[in-house]
Amino acid sequence: MKFKKPLKRVKLLKRYKRFLADVYCKDMDLTLTVHCPNSGSMKGIFEDDPHPTAWISPAENAARKLPYTLEIIETSHGMVGVNTHMTNLLAVEAIKAQRIDALLCYDSLRQEVPYGENSRIDILLESPDKPMTYVEVKNVSMRQGDRVTFPDAVTARGTKHLLELMKMVDAGHRAVMLYIAQRWDCDTFSVAQEIDPLYAETLKKAMAQGVEILAYKCHVSEEEIVLKNKLKICL
Numbered sequence: 252m253k254f255k256k257p258l259k260r261v262k263l264l265k266r267y268k269r270f271l272a273d274v275y276c277k278d279m280d281l282t283l284t285v286h287c288p289n290s291g292s293m294k295g296i297f298e299d300d301p302h303p304t305a306w307i308s309p310a311e312n313a314a315r316k317l318p319y320t321l322e323i324i325e326t327s328h329g330m331v332g333v334n335t336h337m338t339n340l341l342a343v344e345a346i347k348a349q350r351i352d353a354l355l356c357y358d359s360l361r362q363e364v365p366y367g368e369n370s371r372i373d374i375l376l377e378s379p380d381k382p383m384t385y386v387e388v389k390n391v392s393m394r395q396g397d398r399v400t401f402p403d404a405v406t407a408r409g410t411k412h413l414l415e416l417m418k419m420v421d422a423g424h425r426a427v428m429l430y431i432a433q434r435w436d437c438d439t440f441s442v443a444q445e446i447d448p449l450y451a452e453t454l455k456k457a458m459a460q461g462v463e464i465l466a467y468k469c470h471v472s473e474e475e476i477v478l479k480n481k482l483k484i485c486l
Contacts, residue, residue, distance in 0.1 A: 252340050253475040258306040258322060260473075266293065272321050274305060283307075285319040288334045294403040294446075295393045299327040306473050323471060330471040331392055332433025337476060338390040339373050341431055341469065345478040346374070352481075353427070353465055357381065367415035384425040387412045391432040391466075393443065398485070399432040399468070400443040402450060410450050413457045420461040428457070430466040433476060440466035440482040455486065 261274035264282065272287040285307050297303065303326065307319040322334050339362065346354050357376040364375040366385065374386040393403040402409055416426035430440055444451035458464060466482035 252337060252344055252477065254308055254322070254473075255311070256309050258308050258473045259319070261305050261307055263303050263305040263321075263324060266297075266321075271317075274307060274319075274321070276307075283319060284317060285321050286310075286317040287321045288336050289321075289390075289392070290335070291390075291392065291402070292404040293324075293333060293392060295395065296324055296326060296331060296333070323473065326394075328394060328436040329434060330473075332469065332471050332476050333392055334433075335390040337433065338431050339388050341433075341476060341478045342374060342386070342388045342429060345467070346376070350478060351429075351465065351467070353463065354384070354386065357384070367418060370412065370415050372415075382423065382425045383419075384427060385416060385419045386427045386429055387416055388429045388431060391430050391440070392434065394434070394437055395441075395443065397437060398439045398441045399434065399437045399466075399482070400441050401430055402443060402447050405447045406450055409447075410453050413450070413453045413462070416462045417457050417460050425463070426457075426461070427463045427465060428454070430464075430482075431478060432466070432468040432482065433471055435468055435470050435479075437468065438480075438483055439485050441485050451486075458486075 261276045264273040266272040306323040308322050357378045359377040361375045363371045366372050372385045373388040376384040391399050391401045419426040442451045470479050
């Protein structure tokens with residue numbers, strides 16, 4: 252997924268009210284308030300440096316109240332994509348490019364299709380010779396030790412999604428939980444059980460019932476973010 256316009260390098264001063272961040276842009280000699288498209292805690296990203304280097308993108312709508320969006324933060328381990336809106340786009344791009352072995356050769360790909368109880372599936376894959384395949388996508392940004400982990404905060408919504416996928420399996424469909432780490436510095440995915448024990452327990456039940464688990468990492472640069480290698484899953 253290439254960025255449509257060049258990113259600006261900035262210094263991240265603070266993140267607050269979940270969706271706001273203040274940055275200093277040396278090129279413009281300005282302090283700006285930018286949109287932070289990440290509802291998670293972003294735990295661990297600021298541990299090495301409370302004011303890390305970051306990259307922001309200009310808004311496509313020039314009239315938007317906040318003219319820039321926070322895209323990438325640099326950590327001691329490398330660049331981390333923090334825009335969770337990118338995650339589904341990365342998944343769709345990778346599926347269409349046949350980079351996810353478990354999701355090859357479907358005739359139709361639809362997004363945000365209503366299903367379950369007031370839910371929408373991120374990706375629905377269909378082919379006449381295959382069961383309907385429901386793919387839920389989650390963004391992963393937190394690193395703990397030598398692993399990337401999810402979630403970085405309690406996620407009742409994430410637990411609900413697992414329960415919905417289990418119902419799809421019961422109905423005879425295929426269900427896949429796809430975790431995408433917008434970072435390159437780990438080879439293993441795990442669940443942060445100490446942060447959300449209910450989510451961890453529900454994931455185990457979902458796997459036992461037939462929900463498939465996939466995890467991938469991405470190469471992140473200021474030009475593009477691309478889903479690349481499969482992560483080992485250790486639960």
